[in-house]
Amino acid sequence: MESAHKEMKSLGEKIMKMGGPFVYDNVMWPPFPGLCPDSEKKFKEKQDMECRDTDVYLCSFPKAGTNWTHEVLSMLMSQSTSYNLWVKQKGLLEMCDPIDSVTKMPSPRLLMTHMPYRYLPSQLQNGKGKIVYVQRNPKDLFVSLYNFEKGKSAIEKHLSWEEFFEKTVIKDEGALYGGWYEYTKEWEKQLGHDNILQLYYEDMKKDLTGNILKIADFIETSCSKELAETIADKCSFDNLKANRIDPTSFLTDGGKSTLFRKGQVGDWKNWFTVAQNEIFDRNYKDVMKGTTLNFLYEL
Numbered sequence: 001m002e003s004a005h006k007e008m009k010s011l012g013e014k015i016m017k018m019g020g021p022f023v024y025d026n027v028m029w030p031p032f033p034g035l036c037p038d039s040e041k042k043f044k045e046k047q048d049m050e051c052r053d054t055d056v057y058l059c060s061f062p063k064a065g066t067n068w069t070h071e072v073l074s075m076l077m078s079q080s081t082s083y084n085l086w087v088k089q090k091g092l093l094e095m096c097d098p099i100d101s102v103t104k105m106p107s108p109r110l111l112m113t114h115m116p117y118r119y120l121p122s123q124l125q126n127g128k129g130k131i132v133y134v135q136r137n138p139k140d141l142f143v144s145l146y147n148f149e150k151g152k153s154a155i156e157k158h159l160s161w162e163e164f165f166e167k168t169v170i171k172d173e174g175a176l177y178g179g180w181y182e183y184t185k186e187w188e189k190q191l192g193h194d195n196i197l198q199l200y201y202e203d204m205k206k207d208l209t210g211n212i213l214k215i216a217d218f219i220e221t222s223c224s225k226e227l228a229e230t231i232a233d234k235c236s237f238d239n240l241k242a243n244r245i246d247p248t249s250f251l252t253d254g255g256k257s258t259l260f261r262k263g264q265v266g267d268w269k270n271w272f273t274v275a276q277n278e279i280f281d282r283n284y285k286d287v288m289k290g291t292t293l294n295f296l297y298e299l
Contacts, residue, residue, distance in 0.1 A: 027116070027178045033097040045099045049121045055129035056219050057120070058112035061183050062176070063144040064136040065201040068263075070112055071240060072208075073132065075231045076216050076223060077110055083234070114177050117186050127195050130219055133187060136201035137295035138180055139268035139280065142169045146271075165276055170283050181287050188291055202265050202296040208232040237263035266298040 021028050024039040035042055058073060060066045074084050091111040096102045102111065113120070124131065136144075146164045159167075172179030191198050197218040204211045209225070209232045216223035223231075233239070241263075272280065 021174075021176060028174055028176050030094065030176055032092075032094040034092075034094045034099075042097065042099075043119060046093055046096075046115075047119065047122050049099060049102065049123075051121050051123035051128040052107055052109065053128060054108035055124070056108065056110050057124060057129060057131045058110070058134070059117075059120070059131055059187075060112075060114060060134045061136075061141065061180050062114050063141050063148055065134050065199075065204065066112065066114070068201075068204070068235060068237075068240065069132065069134045069199065070110070071235050072212055072215060072231060073110055073219070075234065076212070076219065076221050077108055079221070079227075081227075081230050081234050083240075116178055116183050117190050124195075127193070129195065131193075131196045132199065132215065132218070133191070133196055134199040134201060134204075135184070135293070135295075137265070137268075137297050138184075138284070139272060139277075139297055140201075140265060141180065143268050143271045161271060165272075169280065184293070185288065185291060188293060200294075200296070202299060205265050206299060208235065265296065268297070 021030055022036055022039075023029070024035070024043065029035050029039075034046075056073060056077065058066065058070055060069070071084060075081055091102070091105070091109065093102070093111060093113040093115065102109070117125070121129075123129070142165075145168075146159075146161060150159070167173045168175050168179075172181055177183055190196060197215065199211060199215070209228045212228040212231055213223060213225070216228070
C-alpha cells in the first residue's frame with residue numbers, strides 16, 4: 001500500500017508539471033505522460049502497437065463505470081477475488097510512457113482507455129483482441145463527472161453546476177476526449193463488430209452476476225455462478241469504495257478521493273432542475289438524432 005501511494009505521488013507531480021489539458025488533433029486531452037509532450041510520436045506509437053488475440057481492452061467515456069468494470073475484468077482474468085492495487089494497474093494507455101510498459105506486459109493483458117475509437121491501436125480496430133465497451137446514461141454520467149472534476153487542481157475547480165451544465169452538458173465546450181456526444185456517436189458506429197461487447201452501467205446495477213457471466217463468456221474465461229456471485233459481492237459499490245485505491249486523489253486538494261461517490265442510477269434528479277432537464281432532453285434529441293442507444297435513467 002505504501003509503495004502504491006509513493007507511485008501515485010510521483011505520477012501526480014509529473015502530471016502537474018505538464019500543466020492543464022492540451023489540444024491535439026482538434027481534441028482536448030488530459031495532460032497524461034502517455035499523451036504529451038511529443039504527442040505526435042506518442043499517439044502514433046499507440047496506433048502502431050502490436051495487439052494480441054488474448055488482449056482485453058476496457059473502453060469507456062470517463063465516469064461510465066470504468067473502475068467498477070475494470071475490477072470485475074481483473075478478477076475474472078486472474079481467477080481471483082483479490083482487489084487491484086494501483087501498482088498493478090498500469091494498463092491505462094493514456095498513462096503508458098514509454099509504450100514498452102505495455103508491450104512488456106505478460107499475456108493476457110487487461111488494458112483500458114477513454115480515447116475515442118479512431119485512436120485505438122489499428123490491429124485492435126481490425127479485430128485482434130477483444131473490447132469491452134461500457135456506457136452509462138448521460139444524465140448520471142455528467143453529474144458524476146462534475147463531482148469528480150470539482151476540486152481537481154488540474155481542472156477548473158470553482159465551476160458551479162450551472163456553469164458546468166451550460167458549458168459541458170449542453171455545449172461540450174472544452175470537454176476532454178472530444179466530449180461525450182461525439183465520443184458516443186463514434187463508438188456506436190462500431191458496436192456491430194464481433195470483438196466488441198457492449199455493456200450498460202444500469203444493466204450491471206440491475207444484475208451484476210448475470211453480466212459477469214456474460215463478460216466471462218465473451219472473454220472466454222471460466223466462471224461458475226458461485227464465482228460470479230462472489231465477484232459481484234466484492235465489486236459492490238460499498239466494498240469497492242472501501243478497498244480500491246483512488247489513483248486520481250493526487251489531483252485533489254488534500255488528497256481527497258472523488259473516484260467513488262454514490263454509484264446510483266437516478267441521482268441526476270438531485271442536480272438537474274426541471275428547466276435543465278427539459279433543455280437537456282431537447283438538446284439530446286437534436287444532437288443524438290439517428291442514434292439507437294437505449295439508456296435507462298432510473299431503476
